[in-house]
Amino acid sequence: MLNGVGGRTIREAKERLSYQEAQAWGLYIQRYGSLHGGRRLEACSAMLALQLHRQSGGTAELIDFMPHERRLGVSLEQAMSEWH
Known part of the structure; x- marks a missing residue:
């Protein structure tokens, strides 16, 4: 998921990423574009x-x-x- 950010599945990402880290990645994507x-x-x-x-x-x-x-x-x- 998201090039391995947080884990390979949504479940793993929810377990591993904090809310603040998810927000930081969201801001990064908004500013610099897709991770794809x-x-x-x-x-x-x-x-x-x-x-x-x-x-x-x-x-x-x-x-x-x-x-x-x-x-x-x-x-x-x-x-x-x-x-x-």
């Missing part, structure tokens, strides 16, 4: 792709190169088209 190796690799690849894209004059965002991440909220254009 594949998602972290995807984020690194997306940063590289974004830099190359911007050098050629593109205006994409980082999330455009991360197919497994969800966008939070809606864009202004999307909201205005839905409201009218």
Whole structure:
């Protein structure tokens, strides 16, 4: 579970992790992203792709190169088209 943090099962993690330690891991994940190796690799690849894209004059965002991440909220254009 969580790359072995706290144990291999949820039961082991509940037995081994204190509430404060679980909160600390939650804050770490919120600040630095997933502990999943594949998602972290995807984020690194997306940063590289974004830099190359911007050098050629593109205006994409980082999330455009991360197919497994969800966008939070809606864009202004999307909201205005839905409201009218």
